Amino acid sequence: MSDFTVYPAIDVRGGRVVRLRQGDYAQETRYAEDPLAVAERYAGAGATWLHLVDLDAARDGGYSIQTLLTRIGTSTGLRVQTGGGVRSADDVSRLLDAGADRVVIGSLAVRQPQAVASWMARFGQDRLTIALDTRESAAGWTLPTEGWTHDGGVDLFDLIDLYATAGLRHLLCTDIGRDGMLAGPNLSLYEALIARAPSLRVQASGGARSAADVRAALDAGCAGIVLGKALLEGRLTVDDAIAAATEPAPC
Numbered sequence: 001m002s003d004f005t006v007y008p009a010i011d012v013r014g015g016r017v018v019r020l021r022q023g024d025y026a027q028e029t030r031y032a033e034d035p036l037a038v039a040e041r042y043a044g045a046g047a048t049w050l051h052l053v054d055l056d057a058a059r060d061g062g063y064s065i066q067t068l069l070t071r072i073g074t075s076t077g078l079r080v081q082t083g084g085g086v087r088s089a090d091d092v093s094r095l096l097d098a099g100a101d102r103v104v105i106g107s108l109a110v111r112q113p114q115a116v117a118s119w120m121a122r123f124g125q126d127r128l129t130i131a132l133d134t135r136e137s138a139a140g141w142t143l144p145t146e147g148w149t150h151d152g153g154v155d156l157f158d159l160i161d162l163y164a165t166a167g168l169r170h171l172l173c174t175d176i177g178r179d180g181m182l183a184g185p186n187l188s189l190y191e192a193l194i195a196r197a198p199s200l201r202v203q204a205s206g207g208a209r210s211a212a213d214v215r216a217a218l219d220a221g222c223a224g225i226v227l228g229k230a231l232l233e234g235r236l237t238v239d240d241a242i243a244a245a246t247e248p249a250p251c
Helices: 035-044 055-060 066-076 089-097 107-111 113-123 156-166 187-196 211-219 238-246
Strands: 005-013 016-021 024-031 049-054 079-083 102-105 128-137 140-145 150-155 170-175 201-205 224-227
Touching: 005 035, 005 055, 005 201, 005 238, 016 035, 035 049, 035 066, 049 055, 049 066, 066 079, 066 089, 079 128, 089 102, 089 113, 102 113, 107 113, 107 128, 107 140, 107 156, 113 128, 113 156, 128 156, 140 156, 150 156, 156 170, 156 187, 170 187, 187 201, 187 211, 211 224, 211 238, 224 238
Parallel strands: 005 049, 005 224, 049 079, 079 102, 102 128, 128 170, 170 201, 201 224
Antiparallel strands: 005 016, 016 024, 128 140, 140 150
16 A cells, blocks of 8 residues: 555635635635634545645744644544744744644745754654745746745755755645646656655645546655645545555556
């Protein structure tokens, strides 16, 4: 059986479940269900992990959904990786204490990589996920920060080298151009990342729309996939995604 992990995603803004189009806060779709109810539905469908993002904090700082994080952990049994607005080691400690199984570090991982890399030893490789959200440009793969509103001024592959050397285990990489677009994951990007740093367990994010996309991410060498809009809009179910990741490869 594959150890590939399906991560249903819940993005929260103003207490509501939302999805952004290509990271644009002005292009927001709101969904009717309460975040806790969505988490319970995903758990009931067989999910074991949840990817939970505080979008308000991602842009403005100050993680604001700690109560929701704790309730999800206690009522669903889901393991949760969560982030948004993580600005210090103290923030990491608070989220772990609130019930996070892994803390996702995004903007800070781009702005202060040496400091964040040192946290691998402090918290453990399995308690942190580095989230590098990237956008392709003429200059290569750039890394916008603060909810994708500022240019981080760093090259994706250069930063991968630094974190791999520091012992990073879990990398979540989002192709911003595909996020919320249901155009399929950028498999060539993930293949290039895995070739560059084979020790990383890469989570694909952005564009997945079908069970075939889940299987393609697995076959490309990814260790997991984050599913957002496709689940919320009923194009894909959690159980179908899990089945695609666990059934034997076709001969």
